[in-house]
Amino acid sequence: MSAVWRASRAAVKRRGLQTVILGIVVMVSSAMAIATLGLLAAVSGPFDKAYNAANGAHVVAEFDSSKATAAQISRAADSPGVEAVAGPYPEAVLHSPSQTGDHPIGLAGSFTVVGRDRPDTPVDTLELTAGRWVKGPGEIVLNQHAERDISAHEIDVVTPDGAHLKVVGYANSASQSAGGWVTPDQARALHSSSLQMMYRFKNAGSDSALKAGTAAATHGLPSDALTGTSSYLAIKASLAKGPNTYVPFLTVFGVLGLVVSVLIVGNVVSGAVVSGFRHIGILKALGFTPNQVTAVYLVMVTFPAAIGCVLGSVIGGLVGKKLVNQAFWGIFDNDLVMGKATVPTWVYPAVLIGMPLLVALSALIPALRARRLPAAVAISAGSVQRAGHGLAVQRRLAGSRLPRPVSLGLGWPFARPGRTALTLSTVVLGVMTVTMALGISASVVKFGQLQSQTDKIQVSVDVANPKWNPPGPTHSDDQLFSLLRSLPGTAHVSAQTPLETRMAGSSGVVRVGVERGDCAELHLELARGRWIEGPDEVVVSSEFWHRHKVSLGDTITLDAPDRPRQLRIVGESVGGWDVTTLDWKRFAPLSMAQRAQTFSVQLTEGTDPQTYATAVGRIDPGLKASVNGGTDTLEKVIISVVSTLTVMLIVVSSLGVFNTVVLNTRERRRDLGMLKSIGMTPRQVIAMVVTSMTALGAVGGILGVPLGLLAHRIIIPMTGRGTGLDLPNSLVHVWSWPVLVLLVFAGSLIAALGACLPARGAAKAPVAEVLRTE
Numbered sequence: 001m002s003a004v005w006r007a008s009r010a011a012v013k014r015r016g017l018q019t020v021i022l023g024i025v026v027m028v029s030s031a032m033a034i035a036t037l038g039l040l041a042a043v044s045g046p047f048d049k050a051y052n053a054a055n056g057a058h059v060v061a062e063f064d065s066s067k068a069t070a071a072q073i074s075r076a077a078d079s080p081g082v083e084a085v086a087g088p089y090p091e092a093v094l095h096s097p098s099q100t101g102d103h104p105i106g107l108a109g110s111f112t113v114v115g116r117d118r119p120d121t122p123v124d125t126l127e128l129t130a131g132r133w134v135k136g137p138g139e140i141v142l143n144q145h146a147e148r149d150i151s152a153h154e155i156d157v158v159t160p161d162g163a164h165l166k167v168v169g170y171a172n173s174a175s176q177s178a179g180g181w182v183t184p185d186q187a188r189a190l191h192s193s194s195l196q197m198m199y200r201f202k203n204a205g206s207d208s209a210l211k212a213g214t215a216a217a218t219h220g221l222p223s224d225a226l227t228g229t230s231s232y233l234a235i236k237a238s239l240a241k242g243p244n245t246y247v248p249f250l251t252v253f254g255v256l257g258l259v260v261s262v263l264i265v266g267n268v269v270s271g272a273v274v275s276g277f278r279h280i281g282i283l284k285a286l287g288f289t290p291n292q293v294t295a296v297y298l299v300m301v302t303f304p305a306a307i308g309c310v311l312g313s314v315i316g317g318l319v320g321k322k323l324v325n326q327a328f329w330g331i332f333d334n335d336l337v338m339g340k341a342t343v344p345t346w347v348y349p350a351v352l353i354g355m356p357l358l359v360a361l362s363a364l365i366p367a368l369r370a371r372r373l374p375a376a377v378a379i380s381a382g383s384v385q386r387a388g389h390g391l392a393v394q395r396r397l398a399g400s401r402l403p404r405p406v407s408l409g410l411g412w413p414f415a416r417p418g419r420t421a422l423t424l425s426t427v428v429l430g431v432m433t434v435t436m437a438l439g440i441s442a443s444v445v446k447f448g449q450l451q452s453q454t455d456k457i458q459v460s461v462d463v464a465n466p467k468w469n470p471p472g473p474t475h476s477d478d479q480l481f482s483l484l485r486s487l488p489g490t491a492h493v494s495a496q497t498p499l500e501t502r503m504a505g506s507s508g509v510v511r512v513g514v515e516r517g518d519c520a521e522l523h524l525e526l527a528r529g530r531w532i533e534g535p536d537e538v539v540v541s542s543e544f545w546h547r548h549k550v551s552l553g554d555t556i557t558l559d560a561p562d563r564p565r566q567l568r569i570v571g572e573s574v575g576g577w578d579v580t581t582l583d584w585k586r587f588a589p590l591s592m593a594q595r596a597q598t599f600s601v602q603l604t605e606g607t608d609p610q611t612y613a614t615a616v617g618r619i620d621p622g623l624k625a626s627v628n629g630g631t632d633t634l635e636k637v638i639i640s641v642v643s644t645l646t647v648m649l650i651v652v653s654s655l656g657v658f659n660t661v662v663l664n665t666r667e668r669r670r671d672l673g674m675l676k677s678i679g680m681t682p683r684q685v686i687a688m689v690v691t692s693m694t695a696l697g698a699v700g701g702i703l704g705v706p707l708g709l710l711a712h713r714i715i716i717p718m719t720g721r722g723t724g725l726d727l728p729n730s731l732v733h734v735w736s737w738p739v740l741v742l743l744v745f746a747g748s749l750i751a752a753l754g755a756c757l758p759a760r761g762a763a764k765a766p767v768a769e770v771l772r773t774e
Contacts, residue, residue, distance in 0.1 A: 004292050007283060008299035017662060019304045021655050025264050026308035026355060027315070028648055033351050034316025038343030051232065054174035055084070055125045057198035059214050060230045062091065062504060065195050068225035073197055079216040086123035087197040090115040091178075092190035093502055093559060112502060113140070114178040114196050115187025123198040124175040131169025134183050140165040141181045143173050176235060194227065207233060207549060227557070228504040234547045252436070252715060256429055256649055262362045263426050264656040284375035297367040298360055305359040313351055317343055405684040408675075409691030420696065423660040427700030428707065430653030431747040435708025436715065437646035438743070441639045442734035443716050447727070450525050451575040453600075457522060457628050458609045461599035464622040465592070473622030477596045481517065483619045484599060489607030492518035495596035497588055498577065503548075504557035504564060510544075512558065513577035514591070516584045522600055523580075527726035528552065529571030532582050539571040542725040544578040561589045572726060599623075650750060657693055657754025682764065689759035690752055697751025701744040708743070709735070 012019050063073055070088040077085045094111040119126035119133055119141075134141055165182065177198060182190070201213035210231050218226055283293055320343040402410070413420040449455055461484070464472050475483065477495060484493045494517035500509045515523075523531055527542055529552050540550065550556065555566045558579065565586065573580065581587055588594060603612060609627040616625035676685065713732055720727035 003288070004295045004299065007288070007296045008303065011279070011296065011300045012303060015300075018659060021659050022264070022301060022359075023304040023308035023311075025260070025652050025655060026305045026359060027312035028652055029260070030309045030312025030351055030355050031316035031319065032648070033355065034313055034343065034347055035320035037347045037350070038316075038320035051174050051236075054127065055121075055123050055200065056174040056232055056235075057086070057124045057177065058201050058204040058232050059199045059210055060124075060175055060177050061197045061199065061214065061218070061226060062228045063088065063195045063197065063221075063225050064227050065090070065193055067222045068195070070195060072221060073195060073218075073225075076220050077197065077199065077217045079213075079219070081202055081213050081216050082199055083202050084122040084200040085198065085217075086121040088195035089197075090184055090187040090192035091194040091196040092187050092192040093194075094190070112179045113187060113190060114181055115184035115192065116181050117184060119171060119181075121198075123200050124173055124177050126171040126173055126181070128169055128171050131167075133169060133171075134181065134186075135168075136183060137186045137189065138164075138166060139168045139182065139186075141169040141171050142167055143171060143176070143179055143181075174235075175232065176230075204232070207231070231549075234549075237547065252711060256433055260426055260429050260649065260652050260656065262358060263422050263429075264652070264659065280373055281375045284373075290371040294367045294371040298363055301363045302356050302360050306356050309352055309355040312355075313348055316351070317348065320347075403687075405680070405688040406691050409688040410695050413692055413696050419660060423656060423693075424696055424700055424703075426653050426656035427697050427747050427751055428704040430650055430750045431701050431704025431743065432708040432711060433646055433649045433653075434746045434750075435705050435743050436711040437642045438739070439708065439712030439734060440642050440715065443712070443731045444639055446731050446734055447574075450728075450730075452628060453522070453524065454628055456602055457600045458603045458607075459601040459613050459616070460626055460628050461601065461616055462624045462626070463593070463595070463597050463599070464624065465597070471621050473620050475620050477516075480596070480599065480620065480623070484601060484616070487612065487615055487619070489603045489612050490601060491604045492521045492602040494518050494522045494600050495598070496600065497591040497593060497595065497597045499587060499591040501559045501587075501590055503559075510558065511578045512587060512590075513580045514584055514587045515580060515582055516596075517599075518602075519582060522602060524573040524576045525728055525730070527572045527574055527728055529569075531571060532580070533570070535583065536565070536567050537570045537581075538567045539573050539580045540569055541573050541576050541578055541580075542720075543575075545572045545726070558587075560586050562586075574725070574728060653750055654754035657697075657751050658758060661689060661693060661755045661758040686756075686759045690755045693751040693755035694748045697747035697749070698745070699747070700751070701747030704747055705740060705743050709740075 073088045074085075092113045092115075094113060116126075119128060128141075131141070165180075165186075171181065175198065177196065199213065199217055201210065201217075203209045203213065210233065214229060280293060283296065284290075288296070413423075463480075473480065481493060481495070484490060494515055496513055496515050499512050499514065501512055503510045520531055523539070526539070529539070532539055538556070540556075544550070548556075550569055552569060552571075554569050556569065556579070557564050557566050559565075567579070567581065591597065601612070601616075603609060613625035613627055616623055676682075680688075716732055717727060720731075
């Protein structure tokens with residue numbers, strides 16, 4: 001075994017360049033595998049651990065206290081499938097804060113308060129992060145991440161009746177069951193009209209299981225007693241939204257990296273066997289058995305692969321941990337989740353064992369070839385090129401009218417068809433990566449345009465609120481509509497005012513956008529359904545659609561100033577507010593300004609947006625107009641990640657071409673010496689070598705572009721589903737024929753990049769030294 005080790009170590013030293021290439025390729029692939037597997041595993045791991053540790057509710061249900069009593073709800077919950085319950089608790093909603101002119105804890109919208117006698121309940125065990133639990137009336141504990149000091153930040157919550165509740169503590173609810181907690185008597189004093197019940201089920205792994213469990217736990221109650229429910233799966237989906245933005249293309253890039261790694265490893269090892277014919281013969285002549293020869297070549301390739309795998313695991317662990325922590329930051333309290341949000345331990349041994357094993361398997365076939373090679377044949381073969389299809393093709397090309405360096409270069413790939421196939425596969429994957437990356441970037445930019453509506457709205461006009469940003473507008477909303485429409489260049493105008501309210505069955509805030517004006521022309525693109533046409537109709541965002549599992553035709557109940565309103569869903573928008581309504585008179589009084597806060601303007605063709613914005617500022621001192629440039633923070637992040645991964649794979653693909661050219665030029669050193677001795681210039685040598693790879697790259701471009709288009713068409717919808725969004729088809733159709741034609745030449749560019757350096761080395765090699773060694 002020591003002889004095998006010495007021979008392998010000598011082979012590694014002799015092929016230093018190929019060893020470095022192999023190590024770098026495996027290092028990059030290992031890092032990508034660690035980061036990708038870590039992010040995939042972390043999507044559910046930290047959440048499940050933290051949620052179960054806090055006894056989080058699988059379903060939070062809200063009941064109408066006029067339709068069912070607490071005793072009836074408790075009796076119905078005594079079902080075989082129910083694991084634990086907490087409640088019923090009286091629930092009050094501090095909505096319509098404009099009645100007093102103030103807002104709960106300084107914010108607009110509804111505020112859910114639940115009356116609980118203690119925090120350590122069997123379901124939704126609350127963690128007090130600051131202060132203490134409520135002891136009597138006039139006190140409240142808020143559900144917030146508590147990096148605050150209660151004594152230094154005393155805040156009163158104002159009720160619609162004008163009463164003040166003193167904040168005595170902060171607690172963290174994994175179930176997000178309420179905005180704050182008071183004593184049960186205090187909740188009833190706040191005009192509680194609902195009862196909150198929280199369930200944990202024995203089977204809670206899917207929506208259907210939760211629906212079945214809820215139906216069993218509410219069996220026997222009046223059909224209209226249950227007003228709404230919220231599921232822990234919606235919280236989990238929200239948690240996974242961050243990493244799921246990156247997981248689809250990280251996974252694809254990771255798989256591509258592994259495949260390219262296998263191809264290059266096979267290319268490197270097979271090249272080592274071919275270029276080492278004499279070495280193999282000498283080893284056998286010295287007494288090495290066929291098994292020992294195989295072992296030499298396996299050790300020769302797995303040794304640098306193991307080093308590259310260890311280094312890649314370290315890099316991937318650092319990158320993966322950073323990605324996971326960024327993805328989960330701010331979802332729960334730091335102590336609850338952040339300590340668990342890391343790359344799982346099992347990922348490291350999986351990659352450290354799997355990657356060298358993958359390298360060894362890819363090296364096995366060429367190593368077995370070395371095992372079967374007779375010693376006499378190996379020693380006599382040297383680097384002499386054997387006759388075959390390669391030489392026949394070269395002779396035909398030599399008879400063409402092409403320049404001699406070009407014809408000779410075009411014939412090179414046919415001399416080693418196996419190596420050429422591996423190199424071609426590497427180039428194809430490189431072109432596929434470039435195509436896919438450009439498509440993802442174009443789709444991300446298009447998505448940003450849809451979100452900001454830069455293609456429809458050129459100018460945004462903000463209306464100042466005199467309470468916070470005086471002076472306020474001197475005209476009413478109707479007058480501002482008339483003034484804006486009278487300005488030259490105005491095509492369409494719509495007004496919006498945002499507010500926050502509450503939906504029955506959910507303790508969270510619902511962001512509502514109320515619109516009026518030319519809404520039919522300026523609304524967000526819809527993923528399904530239609531735009532609002534009548535009263536009590538709404539369009540919901542794609543995120544809201546998936547979070548609450550709604551469908552076209554479903555009704556939702558939102559708090560309004562007078563009473564809760566049932567609204568029918570008629571469409572799903574790509575982005576925007578959770579709920580969009582045109583019912584201005586009913587919902588606008590819930591907004592902080594109680595009037596339009598923003599006007600959106602579409603200009604006629606040829607109108608300068610900046611000039612128009614300046615003209616808007618002159619019609620009312622309370623208006624501030626700006627050119628709609630959109631926001632591109634997320635776009636920059638995704639494009640940056642995609643670009644980085646693309647560059648990594650292009651470098652790896654170029655290394656594969658680089659290795660092929662090195663092997664080719666070393667095998668043909670005698671041919672190159674003879675060509676240079678009869679007058680071939682260094683430039684012609686470079687042209688011949690680069691031509692051989694550029695032609696291969698052109699074929700790779702023709703094959704790689706369709707594969708990249710297919711991958712892009714799969715990844716974009718997958719990314720949308722992972723982030724809880726339904727994306728329109730316009731995000732997939734981002735290609736133009738001139739771009740696709742240019743992408744075909746990307747393969748030639750990748751091949752030329754990998755061939756330049758070894759081509760220059762071959763051109764500079766002294767003729768006398770090359771011929772003397774032969």
